[in-house]
Amino acid sequence: MEIIMNQTILFTPVGGTDPISLNNYHDGSILHICRFYKPDKVILYMSKEMLDFQEKDDRYRYCLDRLAKMQDRPMVYEIIERRELTRVHEFDYFYEDFRKVISCIYETMDESDTLLLNVSSGTPAMKSGLLVLQTLGEFPAKVIQVATPVGKLNEQVHEGYDVETLWELDEDNQEGAQNRCKEIQCPTLSKIKKEEIIKKHIFVYDYQAALDVTDSLPAEQTAQYRDLIYLAARRVLLDFVNVDKTIQKTNFQCLPVRSSSQRKYFEYALTIDIRLKRGEYVDFIRSITPIVVDLFEMILKKQCGIKVDDYCDQYKRAGQWKRMWSAKKLNGTEAGDVLNSHYQKVGKRFEAKDVYSEHLKILTDHFSSDTRLKQLMEDLRNVESNIRNLAAHEIVSVTDETIKNLTGFYGRDIMSKIRELFGYTEISIRKEYWDSYDEMNRKILEQMSNE
Structure with missing residues (x-):
C-alpha cells in the first residue's frame, strides 16, 4: 500500500454562502480556502439543509471539481452526513461531534500532514465548536478565517441558485483575485493557563518560577517576553553580567541606577x-x-x-x-x-x-x-x-x-x-526608583499581551 505524505486536509462545515455567494458573486469560504491552500482532500460536514442543496444540484462538488480542473491538480472529497441535524444552533452537539470526527481524521494522518479547519462556514455554534477544540489543543491545526469581499456579513440567498452560472460569474476566478484567507492564532487552554501562572509568579516577584513555566511552552510562543523574564530572574540575583548582556540584546532598560559602582x-x-x-x-x-x-x-x-x-x-x-x-x-x-x-x-x-x-x-x-x-x-x-x-x-x-x-x-x-x-x-x-521592579513587571506583562 502506497503511503502518501505531506497531505493537506481541509475539514469544514458547509454554510449558507458556500460554494459561491449569490449575493456578491465571490467564493464562499470553502471554495476560497481550496483556491489558495490547494488541499489534497476536503471533508465536508453537512447538516440536513446543506445535504438537501447538495442533492438538488451537486453544487459543492461541482465547484470544487471546476476549481481542481482550473488548477490542474487532483482533489478528493468526503461528505460527512448529518441528516438528523436540524437544530444547528446547539454548541454542545457540534463540540462533541467535531471532536469525534477530527479524532478519526487524525488517525489517518502522519506527522508530515497538515490539517486545515475552516471557521468561516457554518452556523455560529459550528464555528465556536471548532474554535473551542483548538483552544483545548488536542488536535493541532491551521485555523482559517475568510473575510467577505466587502468586509461585512454575507446575506444567505438560496432562491434561484444556478451553480453553473455562478461559477462563470465568480469574480475570484479572475487572475490576481485577492486572497481573503487569514490564519488565526488560537491559543490553547494549556497555554492560557500557563501564561496566567507566569503572570501570578511575576506579580509576587518570583521570576525563576515564572521562567521555569515559560520554558515549558514552545519557544515561538514566548519569544516576545522570555528574555525579559530571564532578565528579571538574573536581576533579582544581582547577576549584573547577564543583566547587562540581556539589556543589550533586548534594549529593555529596567535599572534606574546605572553606574556600576553605585547600582x-x-x-x-x-x-x-x-x-x-x-x-x-x-x-x-x-x-x-x-x-x-x-x-x-x-x-x-x-x-x-x-x-x-x-x-x-x-x-x-x-x-x-x-x-x-x-x-x-x-x-x-x-x-x-x-x-x-x-x-x-x-x-x-x-x-x-x-x-x-x-x-x-x-x-x-x-x-x-x-x-x-x-x-x-x-x-x-x-x-x-x-x-x-x-x-x-x-x-x-x-x-x-x-x-x-x-x-x-x-x-x-x-x-x-x-x-x-x-x-x-x-x-x-528618585522616589519612583523604588518602584522599578513594579514598573519592570508592568512592561513584561505588556509584552505578554502584545504577542
Missing part, C-alpha cells in the same frame, strides 16, 4: 524590599547587615569626608580580597583617636580587625552634627544587633510581629529607614 548597592536594597514584600522575613533579616555596613560607609564619606579604605589594609581570604582596620594607618589620626576613646570609655579595647557597622556609627556620631541621620543610624544599628543572631543561629519562626517585638519596628518601618539613609549617600535616588 549594586541600590539593587541590593531593592532585593531586600522584595524579600519583605514576599514575606520572606528570615532572608529579609539576613540581608540587612551587608546594606547597613555599606550605607554607613557611604554616609561617612559623603557627610563627613572620611574614606574608610584610607584606614584599612587589604588581605586575601578564601580566594577573595577582604579588608580590615590598619592600626598603623589609624595611629595619630582623629578617626583612630575617636575609636580608641569610645571603647576605652566602656572598658574595652578597639581591635583593628574587620570593619563593622558599629565602628562606622561611632565615627559618624563624632563627625556629623545631623541629629536625624544619627537617629536613623542608631535605629538600624539596633535592628541589626537585635535580630541578626536570631535569624542566623536559631531555628525559629520569624514573622513581621517577631521583628516588631524584637526591634520595635515592623519590616516596612525598617525598609523606610533604609530608603531614607540612601538620601545621605552620593547616590541620587
Whole structure:
C-alpha cells in the first residue's frame, strides 16, 4: 500500500454562502480556502439543509471539481452526513461531534500532514465548536478565517441558485483575485493557563518560577517576553553580567541606577524590599547587615569626608580580597583617636580587625552634627544587633510581629529607614526608583499581551 505524505486536509462545515455567494458573486469560504491552500482532500460536514442543496444540484462538488480542473491538480472529497441535524444552533452537539470526527481524521494522518479547519462556514455554534477544540489543543491545526469581499456579513440567498452560472460569474476566478484567507492564532487552554501562572509568579516577584513555566511552552510562543523574564530572574540575583548582556540584546532598560559602582548597592536594597514584600522575613533579616555596613560607609564619606579604605589594609581570604582596620594607618589620626576613646570609655579595647557597622556609627556620631541621620543610624544599628543572631543561629519562626517585638519596628518601618539613609549617600535616588521592579513587571506583562 502506497503511503502518501505531506497531505493537506481541509475539514469544514458547509454554510449558507458556500460554494459561491449569490449575493456578491465571490467564493464562499470553502471554495476560497481550496483556491489558495490547494488541499489534497476536503471533508465536508453537512447538516440536513446543506445535504438537501447538495442533492438538488451537486453544487459543492461541482465547484470544487471546476476549481481542481482550473488548477490542474487532483482533489478528493468526503461528505460527512448529518441528516438528523436540524437544530444547528446547539454548541454542545457540534463540540462533541467535531471532536469525534477530527479524532478519526487524525488517525489517518502522519506527522508530515497538515490539517486545515475552516471557521468561516457554518452556523455560529459550528464555528465556536471548532474554535473551542483548538483552544483545548488536542488536535493541532491551521485555523482559517475568510473575510467577505466587502468586509461585512454575507446575506444567505438560496432562491434561484444556478451553480453553473455562478461559477462563470465568480469574480475570484479572475487572475490576481485577492486572497481573503487569514490564519488565526488560537491559543490553547494549556497555554492560557500557563501564561496566567507566569503572570501570578511575576506579580509576587518570583521570576525563576515564572521562567521555569515559560520554558515549558514552545519557544515561538514566548519569544516576545522570555528574555525579559530571564532578565528579571538574573536581576533579582544581582547577576549584573547577564543583566547587562540581556539589556543589550533586548534594549529593555529596567535599572534606574546605572553606574556600576553605585547600582549594586541600590539593587541590593531593592532585593531586600522584595524579600519583605514576599514575606520572606528570615532572608529579609539576613540581608540587612551587608546594606547597613555599606550605607554607613557611604554616609561617612559623603557627610563627613572620611574614606574608610584610607584606614584599612587589604588581605586575601578564601580566594577573595577582604579588608580590615590598619592600626598603623589609624595611629595619630582623629578617626583612630575617636575609636580608641569610645571603647576605652566602656572598658574595652578597639581591635583593628574587620570593619563593622558599629565602628562606622561611632565615627559618624563624632563627625556629623545631623541629629536625624544619627537617629536613623542608631535605629538600624539596633535592628541589626537585635535580630541578626536570631535569624542566623536559631531555628525559629520569624514573622513581621517577631521583628516588631524584637526591634520595635515592623519590616516596612525598617525598609523606610533604609530608603531614607540612601538620601545621605552620593547616590541620587528618585522616589519612583523604588518602584522599578513594579514598573519592570508592568512592561513584561505588556509584552505578554502584545504577542
